[in-house]
Amino acid sequence: MAEFRFDIKPLFPLEIIKVTSNLLPHTFRGDRRQCLDATSKMSEVIDRLGQLSAVSQGLNKPVTTAQRLRMSENQTIYLLSDTSYGANGVVMGLLKVGTKDLYLFDEQGRTRKVEQTPSILDFYIHESRQRGGLGKHLFEYMLTDQNWTPVKCSIDRPSEKLLNFFKKHYGLVRTIPQANNFVLYEGFFDEEASMGNGNGKSPAQSNGGMHITSSPNTQLFGAAYLGDEANKRSGRNNGSQQPNPLLHQITQISPSGRYGAPRPTCSMAEIIHAGSGKSGKSGGSAESSSGGNDIAEMTAQLQKLQSGSDHDNASIHTEADLEPEPEPEPEPEPEPEVVTPQTPHTPPKSHTSTPPEVSHVEIAESIIGDNRRAPAFQLSKQHTGMKNRSFGVGMAVMPSTKMEFNQLEREDFGVVKINRPLGNAISPGQDNTDAMSTVSSVGGLTDQGYNDLKFYHNKLW
């Protein structure tokens, strides 16, 4: 348990105290000197518990620090103590909550901007006291104090233990898939489920903040981008939408828990890999499939070309058939104030949301063309000395399928050298890293009369 060099009893007149950005216990009364002393000690307590929580969750840096709390506007930390333990007492647990403005998907896959969503941000009970009911005790205190209900809480990358906690104590299992790091349980958007929270409104509604948005992602990916299950559900509900057999959601079964929570995907990657068709929709709703250039069609054409088959009914190869690449473990991120989802998707069996994984090697190649294909056999620069041969690199500036250039110096990423004479040593005093200086000094042309483009880059092949 977290013991300190000072007596914690003055800080903890109650078993549970709450602390906000002033870093003082909500019970605090004292003069300026006592205030400074209390904030200093409380900072130490928060930093220690935050550190223990991070270690317990396998995070490489704490989600909770005194400094972060001090800078926050709407976060509260609840601390659970046992002042009877030892001479100075001990602190046994921490629960950090706050409100967030989030873009969320509801159960029909519509994007909603929910302002001041109740959020569980960090939760920790010391290992020696876990599974003894203290977590529930602390959580219930917070719910009462904040006037929240569990089903209305969003949870920032819940751990496996916390998922079990919600299942055991509140019967919450089924989640609404999100594309950000937050997990919502079914019922979050229900009006009636919010009646028990005291004011008859959901937390979001009570803050006047929930409305369907026309976010860029909704326009880009459509509201029915949830795959078959969601399409069926919405089809049952309103009878207007039919599942499109060509449109499978991009699904990856990932471990649930803090690291298993979905990461936002790169919007640019989505656009590059999936958005080149005129329809502009990657997964698409039933309505979105009208464009002649959509991915399914392009992929089918590619398949036909590859197999040499011209059967009209060749099977369609969709994103769901492609092997997802293993996802690197995401680092813990500071809680975003506004999180914009990229794509919704169907919940995996674990009932936790997973990130959409776009892996369109073939599609990307079909879009870009053969220029991007690597040769069947290629010599590396180890084989060819310092001569590098690059295919497609720098296509943005050279309309050639092949580029050759000398490599006399070390490789650095992203440095583009222009106008240095091909193969020549750099003259003394010439700035080797400044393209501008070489532009003016050489006149811009090589012996062959061409501009010399020099690329320094990491190994790409």
Ligand SMILES: CC(=O)SCCNC(=O)CCNC(=O)[C@H](O)C(C)(C)COP(=O)(O)OP(=O)(O)OC[C@H]1O[C@@H](n2cnc3c(N)ncnc32)[C@H](O)[C@@H]1OP(=O)(O)O
């Ligand atoms: C947004 C976030 O903060 S995510 C991070 C959540 N925090 C962590 O994972 C840190 C490590 N875990 C903990 O600190 C605690 O286990 C907490 C805070 C999740 C729960 O506190 P506890 O005091 O253990 O909760 P409490 O005793 O009230 O409830 C126990 C239930 O929680 C779940 N739980 C607690 N520990 C575990 C565990 N090791 N394995 C699986 N489930 C667990 C179970 O449902 C358990 O019920 P059970 O013992 O009948 O199986």
